[in-house]
Amino acid sequence: MEATVFLGTFNDADIFWYPSPDLCLYYNHVSEVFGQFLRPHDLVIALTCTVNCGTLYRQVPESFENPPMYVAVMTYLGFGIVTLFGYFRDFLRAVGLEKCHIAREREEQKDFVPLYQDFENFYTRNLYMRVRDNWNRPICSLPGPVFDVMERVSPDYNWTFSLTGKTIDDVINMGSYNYLGFAENDGDFLKTVADRTQQYGLGVCSTRQEMGNLAIHEELEQLVATFLGVESSMIFGMGFATNSMNIPALVGKGCLILSDELNHTSLILGARLSGATIWVFKHNNMQSLERLLREAVCSGQPRTHRPWRKVLIMVEGIYSMEGSVVRLPDIVALKKKYKAYLYLDEAHSIGAVGPTGRGVTELFGLDPSDIDVMMGTFTKSFGAAGGYIAGKKELVDYLRSHSHSAVYASAMSPPVTEQILRAMKCIMGLDGTTVGKVHQLAENTRYFRSRLQEMGFIIYGNDDSPVVPILLYMPGKVVAFSRAMLKRKIGVVVVGFPATPITEARARFCLSAAHTKAMLDQVLFDLNELGDDLCLKFSRRKYSPRPQQHNNNDDTDFELDS
Amino acid sequence: MAFEDVWKKISWLYYQYILVTALYMLEPWERAIFNSILISVAGMAVYTGYVFMPQHIMAILQYFEMVQ
Numbered sequence: 001m002e003a004t005v006f007l008g009t010f011n012d013a014d015i016f017w018y019p020s021p022d023l024c025l026y027y028n029h030v031s032e033v034f035g036q037f038l039r040p041h042d043l044v045i046a047l048t049c050t051v052n053c054g055t056l057y058r059q060v061p062e063s064f065e066n067p068p069m070y071v072a073v074m075t076y077l078g079f080g081i082v083t084l085f086g087y088f089r090d091f092l093r094a095v096g097l098e099k100c101h102i103a104r105e106r107e108e109q110k111d112f113v114p115l116y117q118d119f120e121n122f123y124t125r126n127l128y129m130r131v132r133d134n135w136n137r138p139i140c141s142l143p144g145p146v147f148d149v150m151e152r153v154s155p156d157y158n159w160t161f162s163l164t165g166k167t168i169d170d171v172i173n174m175g176s177y178n179y180l181g182f183a184e185n186d187g188d189f190l191k192t193v194a195d196r197t198q199q200y201g202l203g204v205c206s207t208r209q210e211m212g213n214l215a216i217h218e219e220l221e222q223l224v225a226t227f228l229g230v231e232s233s234m235i236f237g238m239g240f241a242t243n244s245m246n247i248p249a250l251v252g253k254g255c256l257i258l259s260d261e262l263n264h265t266s267l268i269l270g271a272r273l274s275g276a277t278i279w280v281f282k283h284n285n286m287q288s289l290e291r292l293l294r295e296a297v298c299s300g301q302p303r304t305h306r307p308w309r310k311v312l313i314m315v316e317g318i319y320s321m322e323g324s325v326v327r328l329p330d331i332v333a334l335k336k337k338y339k340a341y342l343y344l345d346e347a348h349s350i351g352a353v354g355p356t357g358r359g360v361t362e363l364f365g366l367d368p369s370d371i372d373v374m375m376g377t378f379t380k381s382f383g384a385a386g387g388y389i390a391g392k393k394e395l396v397d398y399l400r401s402h403s404h405s406a407v408y409a410s411a412m413s414p415p416v417t418e419q420i421l422r423a424m425k426c427i428m429g430l431d432g433t434t435v436g437k438v439h440q441l442a443e444n445t446r447y448f449r450s451r452l453q454e455m456g457f458i459i460y461g462n463d464d465s466p467v468v469p470i471l472l473y474m475p476g477k478v479v480a481f482s483r484a485m486l487k488r489k490i491g492v493v494v495v496g497f498p499a500t501p502i503t504e505a506r507a508r509f510c511l512s513a514a515h516t517k518a519m520l521d522q523v524l525f526d527l528n529e530l531g532d533d534l535c536l537k538f539s540r541r542k543y544s545p546r547p548q549q550h551n552n553n554d555d556t557d558f559e560l561d562s
Numbered sequence: 563m564a565f566e567d568v569w570k571k572i573s574w575l576y577y578q579y580i581l582v583t584a585l586y587m588l589e590p591w592e593r594a595i596f597n598s599i600l601i602s603v604a605g606m607a608v609y610t611g612y613v614f615m616p617q618h619i620m621a622i623l624q625y626f627e628m629v630q
Binding site: 479 | 582
């Protein structure tokens, strides 16, 4: 049969992967029968238990399509025109023809050393300020699948805002990191959280090392360790601080950090604070990583050529700006070959990918003990705040006494801890409720991504990731898109220059298990109209137009195309 | 009726022009400045073409010895 990939043998049957999102084929030698499996994720997990680890994961396609050339030209043209007008406006402000709204020094201080570097803020002053109404919108309800946005107006082109007092109700939320829908305020679900608040209060008033080590913290740490399949774990009150305060405890001067190009600021900050040497490899590029590893092993430290004390590879599970998933099996193989350590930041992927929500380790069917330091946050999929680091017992015990965050930062608040406990038990199925959320998220992801690709948008990233960046490229279109979507009562997050490369501005959609199919259909319908109105459909791929199977008249909201 | 459609189409094309050149982000008086500069430059080019094109075409044809 055409285009199948042989995966391995399992119980006398040869297993083939057939390139379709739902099917997997098997051929049984004994009975000489061909059959079909659904849900290849489960099959892959079962197979990897019995056959070699890491060789049987399904190759999910990742795409980073390039736009046509005219798009890049127009993007630069747009930025060029705005820059010219920026210079013109700066000139007017310097001459005094226009009132200057930004911080200025006083007249008496003109002969001192300048306090404000004007040119550094050029971009902020002349581009961001003009269109600032698309960011920092005040929200006045729970950030669930729908929320309320407060309306604001600006009389002087976004230098100042004033609230009108009205709210835009029931805006569909496509920007919150609410992957499993745990951002809820239902009294029944939150009963245990309320009980714990009554028991412990809200503030802990101490650090973990002093008086702040509550029994509920220990309970959560054991649950996190069981959830991930590792020996032990430690929790921290803030997700960003988990990275930035613990990496300095793990590596120091004389160590080497190999970090991915697109790592999050918390990882970069932690790496810089530690004082180790940092080498950057191209995003998800295993040849680049291997070359750096060989260089590290061969040449050692820069001047003395002594061997590095430690080599730490830092990667993330899902990169939130691209939607791409790390190539974990390749990295684990490289790490074993070159004797390096691996630090995996699963901020966006824990709870959101994998058949039962255990993250990228489960997605690829790897053994959790292969990853030396597993880190994650509770902000995204668990609807709470804070982070964890998990791994071997010796590692976690070392961090308990040597990490800045453990020693100096305030411990996690009890209701937040209980929320994480409740969410984790729900995902694991321990409290009796059905484990439907992870599957619902996977269905929503596949549906949304496939429909968007059919429509002709350029989407980045892996087909399994719930983060969907739609490329908009031109600065004018980015702003018009955000405003038009809000007018249609859909809240999106658009990202522009400093966070992304200058030509690749995008709108980032975060799917949630709490989104119903009706909401997704509404969003897709509006995206289709806006895509035609603003000419955003740049993709040059040919997708066969499937017959319209997704009616809005359907009563069921769990069905998916097959 | 036809005027309505034509007007809508022209209006949509103007909207695309505004988006692509990022004039959408600028204030109305800045758009006015840019549009007037663009129209004046384009107008001058068209006028120059209108005035000098016949002479240029005759010169080219004479160079190629097609016409005396």
